[in-house]
Amino acid sequence: MIQRIQSIFLFLIVIGMFAVNFFPIWENETATLTATKLTYGDGEIVNTMVIAIVATISSLLALYSLLSFKDRMRQVKLNLINTLLIFITLGLMMYYGYYQGVELSGAQGEPNVGFFLPVFSIVLNRLAIKFIQKDEKKVKDSISGRLRD
Template sequence: MIQRVQSIFLLLVAIAMGLTLGMGLWVQDIPSSGETWTLDAFFMKQFDASGEILSSNSNWYIGAIAAFVGLLAIISIFQYRNRARQMMINMVNSLFMVGLVAIVFLTTNGVNKDIAAIDSGAYQVGFWAILVAMVCNMLANRFIRKDEALIKSVDRIR
């Protein structure tokens, strides 16, 4: 049934991916030059001290992966009749989320290395939403396994 606990966690995964798409992922301020670098799901932008965009690079693949993860979570909600398939979709989803975190981390570290920044910048709400989605996905899989164990134990009694 759709109103199971794991469905709520999977819905939270989809909401978190929506936050990732809509919110910033990372920001780096360079106090000496007044420049600011920002990363969201679709662009890496460099601003000068007055707020004008100096450069903008497309990172469409981050947004595409985040949208795909959200879509997989919604698809997984409606796979409640086949728990094995639902767990498999969630495990694939976990791999994509780990890849998404790795891509964001490598992108921000590459920029920091290029601009020789002193600190690593600040990760924003969009980045932390990915980590929340990973935890919710893990909890959804845990409850799916509990349901599967319950069904098997009931079948044993018959």
């Protein structure tokens, strides 16, 4: 149901993964990484649109999972797939920020807000899975209790 705690977690994942597209992910003195581009030097740009695409797909999958509240096992499966997408997003961020960014700009950088949003989304996704499974167990126990009566 919509008022369950896992619905709040899923809604926060939708917001967090979508917000990755609007916050800087990584930066140093000469380079800045966002979900759509890595800008370095005197305006040279590397296209990183794949980060935005994967983060948006993850956000949409969390929204679909949120709206699939009547089928808890589908929700769990969708959230497991979403965990993989979030890790892929983080991997792409690491690649473009710490490999491409350092290589092109020659200096180490610092993670920004956009980097931590997927990290929080992973935690929220795990909590959502836990509470969905808890609800499923309650339903199964309730059904088996009725069958015994």
